[in-house]
Amino acid sequence: EDQVTQSPEALRLQEGESSSLNCSYTVSGLRGLFWYRQDPGKGPEFLFTLYSAGEEKEKERLKATLTKKESFLHITAPKPEDSATYLCAVQAEETSYDKVIFGPGTSLSVIP
């Protein structure tokens, strides 16, 4: 069964304390892996798409990496405005319909 898990469920960091969020997936075939940011009361906002193992994408203090079974979202020197829930999603190879599977998310709190 296709599945996406994320760890940790919640993460509390001091401002400037770098860390990583994990997304592990099992799908029959991967078309793409997405990272989204979700603020309270808002819809998810797209951050990155990764297509193949070894690929990396960067945006400000965020860097996403991809292996054959997992992806990491590295946060370097986070600021309080980085506090949000980070969602991972995978686009599976599916012939019957367009299928995106979301993980449960990691809630990040960055304390000043």
Next chain:
Amino acid sequence: DAGITQSPRYKITETGRQVTLMCHQTWSHSYMFWYRQDLGHGLRLIYYSAAADITDKGEVPDGYVVSRSKTENFPLTLESATRSQTSVYFCASRAPDSSYNSPLHFGNGTRLTVT
């Protein structure tokens, strides 16, 4: 402003009542989706539409009905609301892409409470 607008933002209804959640997008994206978000489950696909008059079931379609007569609108109807349908509902759209890898663009959700 361009984007996806969902209405209402909050809705309280009683068990057994019919309720419709509205979704409107200004990008003319062909693909539109309805998700529900619940603690412990993440986002789950209810229904999706590849174009006007083309809809199909997602992971959790029971108790929901959709229609898409115009490209820009994709309403979701709960025919007879149940407490288990208390959730936050998100509408999303996606531009057509031959590789199906273009990201989803989400509205800000409707928080539905069924009493």
